[in-house]
Amino acid sequence: MTTPAPAAAKTYDLSFARWVRDNVNGGDKLNLCMQCGACSGSCPIGVQMDYGPRKLFMMIRAGMKEEVLSANTQWNCTSCYRCVVRCPRGVPVTYILQDLAAKSAEFGYAKGPHENKNFAQAFWWSAATFGRTDERLVTMRYFFSLGFGEGFKRAMANLKTAIGMVKTGRMHIGLPHMTKGRKGLKAALAKAREIEQRN
Amino acid sequence: MTEKKTMTYYPGCSSQGSGKHLDESLRAVMPEVGIEMEDIEDWNCCGASIGHIGGGQLPNLTLTGRNLAQARKRGTQDVITGCAACYLNTHGGNEKIKADVKKKAAVNEALAEAGMSYDGDLKVRHACEVLVNDVGVEAIEKRVTNPLKGLKVAGYVGCQTVRPFAGTEAGGDYDAYDDPSFLDDFTKACGAEAVPFKHKTACCGGSVAVMSPDRTLHLMKAIVEEAAKEGADVISTPCPLCQTNVEMYQPLINEKFGTNYNIPVVFYSQLMAVAFGMDAQKDAALQRNTIRSEKLEGMAKKK
Numbered sequence: 458m459t460t461p462a463p464a465a466a467k468t469y470d471l472s473f474a475r476w477v478r479d480n481v482n483g484g485d486k487l488n489l490c491m492q493c494g495a496c497s498g499s500c501p502i503g504v505q506m507d508y509g510p511r512k513l514f515m516m517i518r519a520g521m522k523e524e525v526l527s528a529n530t531q532w533n534c535t536s537c538y539r540c541v542v543r544c545p546r547g548v549p550v551t552y553i554l555q556d557l558a559a560k561s562a563e564f565g566y567a568k569g570p571h572e573n574k575n576f577a578q579a580f581w582w583s584a585a586t587f588g589r590t591d592e593r594l595v596t597m598r599y600f601f602s603l604g605f606g607e608g609f610k611r612a613m614a615n616l617k618t619a620i621g622m623v624k625t626g627r628m629h630i631g632l633p634h635m636t637k638g639r640k641g642l643k644a645a646l647a648k649a650r651e652i653e654q655r656n
Numbered sequence: 657m658t659e660k661k662t663m664t665y666y667p668g669c670s671s672q673g674s675g676k677h678l679d680e681s682l683r684a685v686m687p688e689v690g691i692e693m694e695d696i697e698d699w700n701c702c703g704a705s706i707g708h709i710g711g712g713q714l715p716n717l718t719l720t721g722r723n724l725a726q727a728r729k730r731g732t733q734d735v736i737t738g739c740a741a742c743y744l745n746t747h748g749g750n751e752k753i754k755a756d757v758k759k760k761a762a763v764n765e766a767l768a769e770a771g772m773s774y775d776g777d778l779k780v781r782h783a784c785e786v787l788v789n790d791v792g793v794e795a796i797e798k799r800v801t802n803p804l805k806g807l808k809v810a811g812y813v814g815c816q817t818v819r820p821f822a823g824t825e826a827g828g829d830y831d832a833y834d835d836p837s838f839l840d841d842f843t844k845a846c847g848a849e850a851v852p853f854k855h856k857t858a859c860c861g862g863s864v865a866v867m868s869p870d871r872t873l874h875l876m877k878a879i880v881e882e883a884a885k886e887g888a889d890v891i892s893t894p895c896p897l898c899q900t901n902v903e904m905y906q907p908l909i910n911e912k913f914g915t916n917y918n919i920p921v922v923f924y925s926q927l928m929a930v931a932f933g934m935d936a937q938k939d940a941a942l943q944r945n946t947i948r949s950e951k952l953e954g955m956a957k958k959k
Contacts, residue, residue, distance in 0.1 A: 501861075537816070556713065584707060
């Protein structure tokens with residue numbers, strides 16, 4: 458994919474890099490990036506990204522907010538941390554991408570049935586509701602969040618795998634496993650959300 | 657190994673689902689090499705690599721805060737976990753809470769709603785790091801009564817077990833990020849043969865593989881392909897997500913690439929349980945693999 462170059466006539470949103478520094482986890486280290494590309498070169502699925510991390514970071518500096526927040530880069534990160542351990546400048550690349558994904562979702566850039574966003578939401582629903590990840594429910598909730606037809610298709614395609622997991626006792630039948638102190642956990646999570654929004 | 661130690665064990669959600677055989681085999685082998693494990697009471701999910709997207713950064717960190725508050729009730733003994741994602745979140749979150757007074761205060765303000773608090777006094781460790789640093793490979797070898805002679809093992813470490821903490825002081829500084837040796841050392845200690853394996857720390861796709869396998873099947877194919885080329889009888893891994901992904905997606909890989917792979921993917925702790933002469937089912941949990949290894953099962957003791 459060709460990188461959208463900042464148009465000469467356009468006025469850049471220069472506050473974006475500063476916003477990333479102040480609001481994105483690890484963003485305070487972004488100014489250490491020297492554009493060497495060790496991150497993009499190390500990335501297992503960098504070729505599937507709109508832009509590798511190196512390019513994305515330069516786009517942040519150029520103030521290309523729309524392009525950055527609507528990129529698929531942050532959503533393709535598999536969290537392998539190879540870029541983090543290889544970065545000669547100590548930029549926490551994975552953490553920055555992970556939080557950019559959260560910001561993209563928060564500000565409505567991940568539109569429609571969005572695989573990563575929907576999966577993350579199904580995951581959090583289980584963690585916050587039961588205190589634990591129920592792999593069965595997360596998967597089904599995720600599948601059907603993509604639409605009924607798509608959900609049905611994916612459920613059918615995974616039927617054989619699911620049966621194998623049930624047979625080996627790695628998927629149970631019945632109620633989800635739950636944390637007993639769910640009430641307290643929910644209250645703590647709500648408070649954490651409140652604190653985060655206050656700051 | 658010098659003395660027996662007791663640690664607080666965080667099993668994590670996969671221990672009750674797809675990674676049950678990691679949990680069962682760890683519980684079996686760790687006490688055999690002197691590490692007693694007591695569960696964190698009423699633990700919760702760690703948030704894995706995506707919790708912050710649905711929940712937000714601080715709520716995600718609060719999940720770890722609650723687990724550590726519960727662990728702290730048992731005293732200041734080390735927290736141990738076998739799951740890569742649990743380790744990453746719990747260890748990483750713990751270090752964050754220790755280093756950042758503001759975060760620590762915020763987490764504690766949230767935890768107060770559940771009548772809990774965490775002072776940052778614990779150390780969170782990966783089971784593999786404990787095996788290397790506290791137990792020692794020689795002690796593992798010494799415990800072996802049923803060496804896995806002739807079993808060829810491709811040691812697939814994956815990503816998050818070693819990255820980004822295996823080379824840090826807080827992470828126990830026990831191995832390298834790209835070419836770690838601990839897993840092959842475990843294999844050899846069990847009397848098996850470690851085949852050369854360049855994809856040792858290649859990524860399987862992690863949670864992206866779970867939500868949309870099409871994007872990452874080629875990554876898993878490369879891993880299985882090399883293991884097959886090297887003549888491995890089994891792939892061994894420490895990570896529950898790697899184990900499930902690389903095992904359960906082999907039929908899809910075959911469908912997409914016209915291949916015919918069917919290689920068992922087991923945990924290092926399952927190999928240890930067999931090599932320690934423990935029970936094939938109760939301790940090594942070999943019946944939980946969807947691709948079974950006849951060769952390994954043939955070596956296992958049945959009680």
